[in-house]
Amino acid sequence: MxxxxxxxxxxxxxxxxTGATSIPIYMASTFHQKKIGESKYEYSRSGNPTRxxxxxxxxxxxxxxxxxxxxxxxxxxNTVFSLFSAGDHFxxxxxxxxxxxxxxxxVLKRFxxxxxxxxxxxxxxxxxxxxxxxxxxxxxxxxxPLLRVTDIAAVADIAKQYHVLSIIDNTxxxxxxxxxxxxxxxxxxxxxxxxxxGHSDVIAxxxxxxxxxxxxxxxxxxxxxxxxxxxxxSWLLQRGMKTLSLRMRAHLKNAQAIFEYLNNxxxxxxxxxxxxxxxxxxxxxxxxxxGFGAMISFELQPGLDPKAFVxxxxxxxxxxxxxxxxxxxEVPAIMTHxxxxxxxxxxxxxxxxxxxxxVGVEDQVDLLADLARGFHYLAD
Ligand SMILES: *Cc1c(COP(=O)(O)O)cnc(C)c1O
Numbered sequence: 001m002x003x004x005x006x007x008x009x010x011x012x013x014x015x016x017x018t019g020a021t022s023i024p025i026y027m028a029s030t031f032h033q034k035k036i037g038e039s040k041y042e043y044s045r046s047g048n049p050t051r052x053x054x055x056x057x058x059x060x061x062x063x064x065x066x067x068x069x070x071x072x073x074x075x076x077x078n079t080v081f082s083l084f085s086a087g088d089h090f091x092x093x094x095x096x097x098x099x100x101x102x103x104x105x106x107v108l109k110r111f112x113x114x115x116x117x118x119x120x121x122x123x124x125x126x127x128x129x130x131x132x133x134x135x136x137x138x139x140x141x142x143x144x145p146l147l148r149v150t151d152i153a154a155v156a157d158i159a160k161q162y163h164v165l166s167i168i169d170n171t172x173x174x175x176x177x178x179x180x181x182x183x184x185x186x187x188x189x190x191x192x193x194x195x196x197x198g199h200s201d202v203i204a205x206x207x208x209x210x211x212x213x214x215x216x217x218x219x220x221x222x223x224x225x226x227x228x229x230x231x232x233x234s235w236l237l238q239r240g241m242k243t244l245s246l247r248m249r250a251h252l253k254n255a256q257a258i259f260e261y262l263n264n265x266x267x268x269x270x271x272x273x274x275x276x277x278x279x280x281x282x283x284x285x286x287x288x289x290x291g292f293g294a295m296i297s298f299e300l301q302p303g304l305d306p307k308a309f310v311x312x313x314x315x316x317x318x319x320x321x322x323x324x325x326x327x328x329x330e331v332p333a334i335m336t337h338x339x340x341x342x343x344x345x346x347x348x349x350x351x352x353x354x355x356x357x358x359v360g361v362e363d364q365v366d367l368l369a370d371l372a373r374g375f376h377y378l379a380d
Pocket of ligand 1: 072073074075097099100140144169171172190191192193194203204205
């Protein structure tokens, strides 16, 4: 089945008992066992038909054998790290999501895990950081907010060579744009609160793996830790996912148009977009991504006020988060990345003048006019 067809007919697209073409929301905590040990579902933490529908759907979309749904992306990430133990070492990408960094720094370190932060685009640096205690390489691509792109297949190869797991947070791309399991990665996870849900109305996390052994272990932990996605949210998420391709095509088209507009705007000094042929990561992006995603970051000329710019917009919404139908804009230095001390933030390349834009699916005429309004205001 092709990807677009899988979105519609993958997972469990029809109710087994009634034939309903929309999977029902099974609001049940427990299930009648006609014979002990023979029932398909026992208790909704361990398994629920509505949750199973979204879990099987993400497994189909990413090309995995098992999918798992959690109450948030963060719960998904924490459950994946629960595969490991005190004393284990990890290589982590240098601009992972702030909440992931917080989980590592404030929680997992207390449990005796150790971490080396590396720019995972530098494959030699990744190899160099591996120790006998290393258990996994964990990264995001494209990253937030500078949209840096790591060669997924190359990192998966290194992981295999050194017998460690490779784990990728695929939130910024979505499985429409890239499918890391197909490139040899062991575990893929998502904040489904972004492109997969797509409508800014659900917080959810998903994990997929191809290896049945690993799937069995993650399923065990999902039940043991209990951070599951509830039936209503599971339904809402799979409903949103069905239009992923339709939405992504519109997102990608608008992003390309906005990139071209910004590229000709003299008040913009630098653009971060994997689809920019001048971007150092362009060749890798072209090789592994289907389209370049719909996130664009850009810097205003020094001295121009990014806060004044974003506050001037009327169509593009000033808000954190991404991957929504509506275009969302923010200033990382004082919003999403405001908790990072300024010197460290600057060291990581996140300047005060940086603006991050999650391009939505509005008509591009209105989006371009809105950006023009912001630049016009700055010019006055
Ligand atoms: C939002 C986000 C998360 C966290 O997901 P929640 O659903 O908010 O818990 C993790 N990784 C990335 C890349 C994100 O953008």
